[in-house]
Amino acid sequence: DGGITQSPKYLFRKEGQNVTLSCEQNLNHDAMYWYRQDPGQGLRLIYYSQIVNDFQKGDIAEGYSVSREKKESFPLTVTSAQKNPTAFYLCASSREARLNYGYTFGSGTRLTVV
Amino acid sequence: AQSVTQPDIHITVSEGASLELRCNYSYGATPYLFWYVQSPGQGLQLLLKYFSGDTLVQGIKGFEAEFKRSQSSFNLRKPSVHWSDAAEYFCAVGAGNTGGFKTIFGAGTRLFVKA
16 A cells, blocks of 8 residues: 655654654655644644755754655654754655645654653 | 634544534635544544535545635534544645645644543
């Protein structure tokens, strides 16, 4: 079955470390997105990519970086510059970049700073 | 400013009772409207969407939603709630032809179901 796979499900980061969250989709979707979810705040857009080798900052991109070298993959790196990284991170994809049919989401990665 | 408001942080409903979750939006262009559901520790799943046409849309799991342009609302309903419906529900609004990255999510409403 097609879908989005996020790994790992749980991730622990020490102060000053960079960590990378994986997101892979086999839906042949053009667009991919990273969201951060904090309790009571809904979802906030970190980065999005509408096509391979191109990506754009969302509303809260500071302290994060991404790459889109393959259509299927959109990894997110949480850098040491992100001062409050503890959150639930969700990767999503949509069929077309320009038309909004809604998202397919992965099951998320919970990142905790220790 | 574009925004989505879900006035109820949480709602408790008895199993078998009807459900209505409220959603109000502010959006300059013609809105595309969505409802998503999230079980604890999981990603979001699309329940239904409204683009145009009939203002009453049917979704998965027996849910429906009604678009009321005059009230800027897109409320989610279910005639009879099951215990498995306990989850968090998110309303979202976006543009139709400028890409999903302009989708705005509400803060969510957590549904509790009591036996």
